[in-house]
Amino acid sequence: MKKLAILAMGMASACLLPTAHAQSSVTLYGVIDNGIDYQSPNGAKATVRAVSGGLFASRFGLKGTEDIGGGLHVNFQLEDGFNGETGAAASATAAFNRQAWVGLSGHFGEVRLGLQNTPQYIFLNPELDPLAVQSIGSPMNSLNSLTVRETNAISYFTPTYYGLSAQFMVAMRDTTTKPSQGLQFYNAAVKYINGPFHIAAGYEQAGNATGTSLLKIFNAGTSMSFGAARVFLAYHNERQTDNSIKRDTYQLSGSYMLNPANMVVAMYAYEHDRTGQGNNAQQVGLTYEYLLSTRTTLYGAAGFIQNRSKAAFTLTGTNYAGVAVSPGANTRGVTLGIVHRF
Template identity: 35%
Template sequence: MSMPHPARIHGAQPALRWLIPSLFALGAHAALAQSAVTLYGVADDGIAYVNNSLGASRTYLRAGNLSTSKFGLLGTEDLGGGLKALFQLEAGFDMNTGANSTSGLLFNRQAFVGLKSDRAGQLTLGRQYTPYYLFLGPYTGSNWLTGATGAHPGDIDGLDSSFRINNSVSYVSPTIAGVTASAQYGVGGIAGSIERGQSLSAAVRYAAGPIGIAAGYLKMYNTELASGFDSASTASIPTSAVNAGYVSARSIQHFAVAGNYTIGDLVLGLNYSNVRYAPGGRSLFKDTAIFNTYSGLASYNFTPAFSLGAGYSYTLASKANGIRSAARYHQVSLKEAYNLSKRTTLYALQAYTHANGQTLGAKGAAQIIDAAALAGDSQNSTPSSTSNQVAVIVGMTVRF
């Protein structure tokens, strides 16, 4: 097809000369209007005091308390007919050093791409949180009291944002009559075995009016290439004094139920979780280790700016692997928050944890030790040398 000679365009009527560039501008504007990329994040830092951190009191700056310090990019493109393409890239960082939260990982928190349909739901691929956490976490102390001091000791049940799954495919259904469901599969990718290194998760949630309740399941398989929970596995898990003796497990299974009931400015919540560390050929223990956690919480907005939250949790471990007195963890958590604006909040957090009984040390069944206290998941690597630990954090967070 031959193109019109430039002279013919320039010689066209004045209205046509105006219309041609206007159409190009209109088309470019429409293309831009159909897609959007948002930069977002949180900057959070505070002063922390711990009465016993590996045997001594400690005062230090701790980032990511009320909310994890992070930044990310969220993008969507409208493909028409109720279908959108989307992506999310999210990185955590330490406010006090500028370092990545996880060494060697740029987008350590999330990195995925996918499609979302108004009628069919959402399908995404990449490094993602589990349906177990995404559906249950908002109803637990990790949300209402913060993960730093409100998560159950060591985040043993993964209801804080500790677990992420690499190489995962996730699906979230549309919400029908208040019910939403989700499933995820982490592809192990180990030659000769589908099971090794894979992860499975599913959850369902009902939310309508003052009631919100969710149930979820998560099972993470080790690659069993070494005695620990290998980095080649799709799941990344935290290690603390609570689970250090069991991270060589062949698989780790979680099941939990959580719910909230809202009465005006008051939110009440209950949750239960069951965690099982199953041994394998390279494990440093021989009997399945079980942790059951029961907890309750309350949060009240005294004014639009000021809120207070409180919670209690009780975690009971099993007696297996030569342990005569099972480990028990009692934890009380408090949170006070004052919003200076919609984006800026001053906060104070407190937690007291008491531990008794026995557990396994890092050497597994060959090292039976007294259970150590640690507040939430803020002291995973620095538990108390006694059965009690108190943590107090005062800080500020700014969202953008």
């Protein structure tokens, strides 16, 4: 009788295990992007260097979901950045410096709490240009401020209704800021998609660590596809409340799929300094991507920036700083690289 009971318990456990496994999952994923970067500012020696993060930031992470019934899911994501050329961690003090959040999703949308990417980065940037504001080929990446992620963040993603969706985020202050309590960051973005037509806009407000100034940013973008081509128009406005920054950026860009494995991108942007100092700039960018497979891409990105007056914009990679330029000097550069996703 005792042996029969043990056998029955074992059979019950065996039946339950597949069900429990089917209700939750964890995925290991990552991206490694390595390449060679050449930049030549006017009046300075040309620089050639190995870089990681020319098109995508190198990273690895874990993400998972648990189905708890009633249409509800518990979700989490842990993500850490690293330098693919050296193997060094992006942060010596954070085990997961890019994302560390947990949340709940269902028919109401999704809520996330913790370190996470902003709506501007994950939701709005892909609507501003064909490169989602990445690489030295994107003027929006080189000429504008961008908040990629925030700690102590709370976000809400709406469901999509007839092509319309939105994302909202606030982030709280902590002991590293003054004051140490209250809200430091706000970001909201809304997007509408109707077939080949896209339009999106967003507002961001970020307080500095000392609580003495605010950076206010507005972005808007629209695009339309014409067969294998897509044309983008984008506008960016940013202002620091201490009047140290006041500028508008206007960008026209487009992509063309030569075939399913080959894409070319051309971009132009003009940055207008509204402080009255004439620190204007303009950039042209070109990018080529070749898909070796669904997971591996070869790319080349090139850019040229013309700085005016005391403007000193430089060609910035997705995850590395550009070579410093003298005020008013032009700069040019090329990046060649390979990206693999796993």
